[in-house]
Amino acid sequence: MTESINSRCGYVAVVGRPNVGKSTLINHVLGQKLAITSRKPQTTRHNMLGIKTEGAVQAIYIDTPGLHAGGQTALNRYMNRSALTALRDIDVCVFVVDRMRWTEEDEMVYERIKDLRCPLIVAVNKSDRLEDKLDMLEHLQWLQDKLPQAEIVPISALHQHNLDTLEQLIGERLPENEHFYPEDQITDRSSRFLAAELVREKIMRQLGAELPYQMTVEIEEFKHEGRILHIHALILVEREGQKKILIGDKGERIKLIGQEARKDMETLFDNKVMLNLWVKVKKGWSDDERALRSLGYQD
Known part of the structure; x- marks a missing residue:
């Protein structure tokens, strides 16, 4: 140090x-x-x-x-x-x-x-x-x-x-201490976590009162190919009707969510991003302790 x-x-x-x-x-x-x-x-x-x-x-x-x-x-x-x-x-x-x-x-x-x-x-x-x-x-x-x-x-x-x-x-x-982290480190969270959060933010900003609390995002693929970062994100909801709301008429809403999330990802990761979003129904995930742990909600 x-x-x-x-x-x-x-x-x-x-x-x-x-x-x-x-x-x-x-x-x-x-x-x-x-x-x-x-x-x-x-x-x-x-x-x-x-x-x-x-x-x-x-x-x-x-x-x-x-x-x-x-x-x-x-x-x-x-x-x-x-x-x-x-x-x-x-x-x-x-x-x-x-x-x-x-x-x-x-x-x-x-x-x-x-x-x-x-x-x-x-x-x-x-x-x-x-x-x-x-x-x-x-x-x-x-x-x-x-x-x-x-x-x-x-x-x-x-x-x-x-x-x-x-x-x-x-x-x-703050107490007198040697620094715990390198000078250029800004968070303890992984890039995959930050990518999932950006998708979730855009959904929360787009949608009404109920759906955002019964929705979560999981990153299934995060890999560099040449100068492009490929990110595949799975959005989990609890009911079929929520899936329809999220996708929107002719896929317009999910397309807008993807566009806005991709812009923020390119700024954060300083890279060109190809973002693919999928929506899947997983009933009861938000009240299932085991499901929460598998989705990264761990103490």
């Missing part, structure tokens, strides 16, 4: 309720898209590391599924377990909340993190949208009273407002 003992390195769990902006925040901090995003809650299903090395500081961000009430299916229970697992042995916790709102699910996250022994930072997202600064100050004071041990930072993940302040606070609170 070339780092001096003055170098800092550690794990930063980014937690919060579903759809509060955790993945958007991590993507902007990293300066590139790793975590998928959509306006639908529970877009993130797995813990994923995003690694940022800047000078002597290496911050290893853990993007977690949103903690949510209820655990009706095996998939819901898996996501809650994944989010809670990320809180073990972390060095800094960033709790993302939404400007003036405090929901039942925010309270649920608060109950999980209030007794953590590591430094806690509350990132108040979308704070740039507030017109009434007095209301904002009152809400920040309310948060400070509720979490007296925390540092409160108003940010906008989408517009990158105040992210430098947030990163500085995180860096100062």
Whole structure:
């Protein structure tokens, strides 16, 4: 290792309720898209590391599924377990909340993190949208009273407002350590995993409320042939009607999903991509522990 003992390195769990902006925040901090995003809650299903090395500081961000009430299916229970697992042995916790709102699910996250022994930072997202600064100050004071041990930072993940302040606070609170990962490594996840997530993102952005939660993506082939990267992705749904919705009239919807996913893949992998998508019905996969494990949903 070339780092001096003055170098800092550690794990930063980014937690919060579903759809509060955790993945958007991590993507902007990293300066590139790793975590998928959509306006639908529970877009993130797995813990994923995003690694940022800047000078002597290496911050290893853990993007977690949103903690949510209820655990009706095996998939819901898996996501809650994944989010809670990320809180073990972390060095800094960033709790993302939404400007003036405090929901039942925010309270649920608060109950999980209030007794953590590591430094806690509350990132108040979308704070740039507030017109009434007095209301904002009152809400920040309310948060400070509720979490007296925390540092409160108003940010906008989408517009990158105040992210430098947030990163500085995180860096100062990481322990002195040699770096755990090479300087140029940006994630712990495989290219196959990232490809599957990009396809899933495009589906979530295209489709209505129900289908995205009963759908998953599996990469069956990922290989280079000359200058072209060939990727074959299998999309699993639970019912025949969902398959028809996903394919769309004359295959138009699946074609659009493929086009959008391929563009992002070419940017991420810096390669020309040939992407083939198939849709298959696998009844009950989201509530079958064995099926989930075979699809990569493992603690």
